[in-house]
Amino acid sequence: AQSVTQLGSHVSVSEGALVLLRCNYSSSVPPYLFWYVQYPNQGLQLLLKYTTGATLVKGINGFEAEFKKSETSFHLTKPSAHMSDAAEYFCAVSEDTGGFKTIFGAGTRLFVKA
């Protein structure tokens, strides 16, 4: 069965500092992995996704994530945090087993300090 664990329900960084949001997954088959961002009172928006090919994936707003099969991780990073990055971030995994479900992590709320 697939599952997603996001380490840290809250992460706080200073403006300009590195952002690192951790995601580990479990999957019996090669997974498809996603990061979504949710701003207050809005739905989720896709940041980036990994399906096949290059393991370093670049997304919108300067975010990127690296798929590491050996570590079953898909951590999200951004070199320099901006105040507008403050939001909740969800990691998700979707298996290609004939089932359709995408499993979402519990989310990590990112705070950015001036």
Next chain:
Amino acid sequence: GAGVSQSPSNKVTEKGKDVELRCDPISGHTALYWYRQSLGQGLEFLIYFQGNSAPDKSGLPSDRFSAERTGGSVSTLTIQRTQQEDSAVYLCASSSTPDRNQPQHFGDGTRLSIL
């Protein structure tokens, strides 16, 4: 607009009443999903529609919850005899195909409050 549209954006109702939540997916998207997001929680899958296939209702928490999708487009989630624990944000999403490499496009949700 071109995105997923949900209505109402907010709904306050008394315990025991029935509520209907509406989702209008992106035109042409065949797959439609409903999720529930409780305060401080992740997304809880409720139900999935794909084209004319029978929906997967495995996530519905009780028989008070039901959903339908008419004409392969608009969907309505109905909660009967609401209870306080039903208070949450209900999110709808659609994707162009049910393939697992396709991202889901979300609406802004309906915030449901049961008094």
